[in-house]
Amino acid sequence: MKQNIHPSVHQTGIVCVSCGTNWPISSTRKNLRVDVCSKCHPFYTGEQRIVDTAGQVDRFMRRLRTSQEHQAAADRRREDRRTPKKPSLVKEIYGEDT
Numbered sequence: 001m002k003q004n005i006h007p008s009v010h011q012t013g014i015v016c017v018s019c020g021t022n023w024p025i026s027s028t029r030k031n032l033r034v035d036v037c038s039k040c041h042p043f044y045t046g047e048q049r050i051v052d053t054a055g056q057v058d059r060f061m062r063r064l065r066t067s068q069e070h071q072a073a074a075d076r077r078r079e080d081r082r083t084p085k086k087p088s089l090v091k092e093i094y095g096e097d098t
């Protein structure tokens, strides 16, 4: 082996952020982290669960709530436009029985 060209290898571990499992490995890098591993990934555990480490579900729910509020406001405006603001002039002059 040629001297001074190879990186140093450490005994370290890959830490899963979701479940905290430490997978011991040898690596040239330290403090390796993964979002999901085979102990907690839904494919391996068989349970229906959303692994949301980046807050994507929260972001989606926030956008959905905002969208529903806008939709409800648009529906209210549309309903306000349909109802006449003042009675028709014909009905005002001749009464309701025309």
Ligand SMILES: [Zn+2]
Residues within 6 Å of the ligand: 016, 017, 018, 019, 020, 021, 035, 036, 037, 038, 039, 040, 041
């Ligand atoms: Zn895990």
